[in-house]
Amino acid sequence: MLRALTISAVAAAAAIGVAFAAGEGGHVEDYPFSFDSPVGGYDMGAVQRGYQVYAEVCASCHAVEHLAYRHLGEEGGPFAAYIVRNHETGEEEMVVHKPEHGGRFVDVTDNPYVRAIAQAAIIGDIDPNTGQPVDRPGRISDKFRRPFPNEIAARASNAGAYPPDLSVIVPARHGGADYVRAFLLGFTGEEDGTLFINTAFPGGRTAMAPQLMEGRVAYADADTPQTAEQYATDVATFLQWAADPHMEQRKKTGIVVLAFLAVLAGLLYLAYKQVWRGESH
């Protein structure tokens, strides 16, 4: 009897899950991101390009307050550097993609890419000698430069609308990275007063103007198309990484843990059978 009950309970729970998944809102296309599957990691090329799109387009209005420059170069970050030995020349050289074999992680304080990104940023600080506000080059330990000092300033510069912080925007939206991508591509080109029609946005009208036009960001890699779709996919990937930088590590640990637990459960089952052998129950 209880077995039948369990099955019906599971079925009911599944039905509830489906009901929850079918939320309201605009049209969101399900894009096959590399990180969708339980074992899928980040496409680091896309995260790097997405960072470029963020820095050149989004960053003029949107902060990523939980990200520091050093995060870009920590293990699992898009600009993590490794020392590898070149097989032909025998020289040691630095690469930004995690090599297949070996490779020595370069501590983020010595990562030239991240240092350059940080130093190019202008960070507001207090002069230690005069106590007055001062601008200085960024350090890797600095949080990303914020486009506005506070929410009031942000609203004042954006006709009353507040550009939300993007560091956890992906988990903060139903649909996650799919939604972010669909939103960026959802503009129809129509306007309604000061608002813009967007097919993905709940309610259909957003205060943000369409941003990702073909060719707006110049990718260093000539093979990557410089289209709105590519920009949106890349920046959605970057924002997914920004919200969950330890995802790859978590998934990899999960495989080890589950494999371990499977072995342990098997052994415990055998031990259980052994203990109860010959006992009526």
Add this chain to the structure above:
Amino acid sequence: MSGPSTYEPKSGFTRWLDKRLPILRLSHDSFVAYPTPRNLNYWWTFGSMLSLCLVVQIVSGVVLAMHYIPHIDFAFDSVQRIKRDVPYGWLIQPMHAVGASMFFLAVYVHMFRGLYYGSYKAPREVLWILGCLIYALMVVTAFLGYSLPWGQMSFWAATVITNILGALPFVGESIQVWIRGGGAIDQATLNRFYSLHYLLPFVIAGVVALHIWALHEVGQNNPTGVEVKSKADTVPFTPHATIKDLFATSLFVILFAVFMFYMPDALGHADNYIRANPLQTPPEIVPEWYLLPFYAVLRAFDFNIGPIDSKLAGVIGMFASIGVLFVLPWLDTSKVRSMRYRPIAQQCFVIFVAVCIGLGYCGGQNPGKILVPTTFSATLNWVEGGQIEQRAIAADSAGAFDDAADAAIASLPEGAALPAISRTGETIGVVRGVVGGAPQVLELSAATVDELEAKITEAKAGATAAPYFQVTRTTPFAFTVTRLSQILTAYYFLFFLVILPVLGLIETPRRVPDTIAKPVTGQAQGAS
């Protein structure tokens, strides 16, 4: 069940210790030699899982408290810092968040098991009540903990739940302000919620000790509901029950790990990734899944009951749905303990479980959502062309208005269509009618109210030559989530307050098989 102790200290040190602090004797008698019914099934393994859950929550919680900052300006950031920068914070934070859900999953199975096998019946009333107390403490602790990340859902859940207390008559408002430490959820609230969230798990641990003590005093129930009568019916707790519990727990941990590593956010709500904003309520406020059934009960009361308004009724209903568990031992009148031998009760129990799941579904939905397709219809009358004729209504008193209006309608020209009264004061108004033109009728229907109104607006826009329209809307019975919640809530209370008390008196139980009944020779069992 605590017979004479069988503990024999083996070494000099344990003999020395046993005379001074017989803690090893206690452990041996409680967790090694303790006689366990040999016919326990896997539903009895959830107690061990719950112990594990409590340990996981306390250990991970103490660790998180080392990094969390209970301040309204830094709480949200500190949680992000834990997930990003603290060594293994990305592992420990989801462990705690998912752990809460796993804790409730296990406790619900544990409670349904107790319900089905009659584990609350004499002599286990105190054991059951202590369990209910643990559950109530868990609910409070989970609620307090959910507010700590200081996201939108944290803040608004805290606001809504403290408002619930405000519904209590006379003292409600004072209690609400007292709990919040101010007029609204703010720094004072966050600080005390943090303090209490740290304290309560240790209170739970204390009540768990009492729960286990009570269990070991009366002994475990078993699937037959027939008390074990001899040593032959039992096996020692260790290794027999220990190894079975460990195996079942390892499967539970696998489920735990799947959520923790692959779906850490699946059981949470997206809005809690948005920093708390007292100026803006999220579009929907829902509690965590494990509290959804009670939320559905709260919202099911959309009507006043005599002097009790709907808000207070909902609050009473919600508290009563937990409170009724405490008195369950005295509500069930059946002399047969296990529902395995109670065919009708068994079916009522299955419906009860479905009802609880159904309430959970309702709690997560918009209360106005229509579950059964319904047709809303309206009749639109108007006159194409034609002239408006008007007559003033002037009655002597407010009571005489209707008569005066009828008289005014009668005074309209012969054949005037669509007479309409607009009352502009106590005794005065205007009657209008349309003379001439071509009368038109249009029947409209739609699946939702909004759709119907859109169609009406559209039809009106199409008939520009009409001076005015008369719309007759029919309001059908709409089977909404609230209606379903009301039916399910009714069954929930019916099950405890009517079915169990009455069924126990009238139901004819199945016969307990002889092989089980035998050890209890001479005992007049209700089941035999």
Add this chain to the structure above:
Amino acid sequence: MADDRDPNKRDFIFIAAGAVAAVGAGATAWPFIDQMNPAADTRALSTTEVDLTAIEIGQQIKVMWQGKPVFVRHRTANEIAAAQRDDYASLKDPQKDAERIAQDDGQPGRAEWLILQANCTHLGCVPTFVQGSSFGGWFCPCHGSDYDTSGRIRRGPAPANLPPAPYVFLTDTSVRIG
């Protein structure tokens, strides 16, 4: 527990299950221990820059570097002379003044600038610079350790010299610590 099977096989299962469980418990414990180590943001607070123009001869300032105080002292000619003279004195923790002022990148330092981590090597108090003290340098008020004008321990319970802070000159008038 009656068992008609091979007792070795029976024991193997129990030992294997116990061993695997023990490994799991150990592996689980590590994250809970490691979480108390410095977090990534703490480790990254690596550098502090100091403008030297405002520090007069014979003065010192204290700056914070990685949450700890650091002395930046503009030494007088007398202090420099005393420090170099005592290079060959009887020292508890022998070290030459030139080594103590060397920059982090291996370049020699400048004798007038002494940059030291300010916590006493005994139990961590911050010593005060006392003109005319026994060795002309710092004195720790907590337990009476005496340091000379190079920050070397000369008397008292402290076991070692005040450790130099890693620094480099960015310009003639500014240094970066860390």
